[in-house]
Amino acid sequence: MTYKQSGSDLERFPDCDGLRKLARSGGVGASYDEINEAQELAYNAWDEPDRTRRNMLARKALARSPLCADAWLQLSKLRNLSDIQRREYLLRAVCAGELAVGERRFAEAKGDFWLILDTRPYMRARCALAQDLWYSSNPDERIEAIAHLREMLELNPNDNQGLRYILLVWLIRTDADQAAAALLAKYHDEVSAFMEFTRVFLAYRAQGDCEKTRDMAAKACLANRHIPRHLANSELWHKASGTYSPGRESEAAWYAQELGIDWFCTHDAIEWLSQCTDREPKRNRDGETLH
Numbered sequence: 001m002t003y004k005q006s007g008s009d010l011e012r013f014p015d016c017d018g019l020r021k022l023a024r025s026g027g028v029g030a031s032y033d034e035i036n037e038a039q040e041l042a043y044n045a046w047d048e049p050d051r052t053r054r055n056m057l058a059r060k061a062l063a064r065s066p067l068c069a070d071a072w073l074q075l076s077k078l079r080n081l082s083d084i085q086r087r088e089y090l091l092r093a094v095c096a097g098e099l100a101v102g103e104r105r106f107a108e109a110k111g112d113f114w115l116i117l118d119t120r121p122y123m124r125a126r127c128a129l130a131q132d133l134w135y136s137s138n139p140d141e142r143i144e145a146i147a148h149l150r151e152m153l154e155l156n157p158n159d160n161q162g163l164r165y166i167l168l169v170w171l172i173r174t175d176a177d178q179a180a181a182a183l184l185a186k187y188h189d190e191v192s193a194f195m196e197f198t199r200v201f202l203a204y205r206a207q208g209d210c211e212k213t214r215d216m217a218a219k220a221c222l223a224n225r226h227i228p229r230h231l232a233n234s235e236l237w238h239k240a241s242g243t244y245s246p247g248r249e250s251e252a253a254w255y256a257q258e259l260g261i262d263w264f265c266t267h268d269a270i271e272w273l274s275q276c277t278d279r280e281p282k283r284n285r286d287g288e289t290l291h
Helices: 016-025 032-047 051-064 069-075 083-101 103-108 117-134 139-155 163-173 177-186 193-207 211-223 227-232 249-265 269-278
Strands: none
Touching (some): 032 051, 032 069, 069 117, 211 227, 211 269
């Protein structure tokens, strides 16, 4: 298949219908080897510090195989795109990723996505699409965004991408507390600070101050004693650095950034949590004494 040498990427390369036709026909760019060659170019684009060259490599990848999801994903970050244009790049990225995996392998790999390397471009693209839908602030698109993450967690219950944390925030933000509680129950073995404090949050919203919720708060504080203080000070809500260490202030900053506003909007929740914290020994689960 020969592609136009001029025009925008969205004009030069196939749309979703064209991608499906290419996959069905097995034409140039649809073979396993061609998709892998395109993926190597996309990986090179990731490592390229120069933005112009990075985008050039993404286009070169699409010229080799338009079924390269990561190349579409890279170009969705172009400057000065309209909302409609960015959405179209992301839709093509998801479509390309799904077609590259193939219908049979897609069905067979359910439950083990991400562990299979070829599924990762699709998962990255679908996560980006879900986030684009969510941040549109359109209620219907937010419901669609939540549905994407739910389905992705079915494909990959191990959740190497950390989608469960994003989904919990979105469910709480849309007042879907029962769905959020069900998601927490699904990951009941996880005792991370994010999950523990979110369990406390939902329990307090449902039951208020009682022995059970106080006990839950004390347990959560063993995971990270810093979180109540970060929640109580809104100036700390935007101090997250992008990385964190369990039990440390960096983790507390991340949690407050994600759910601080929801604790704040729940009547007396932060004050109640701070009081629960003051009653307990100042130690984290790892035994660290805090001063």
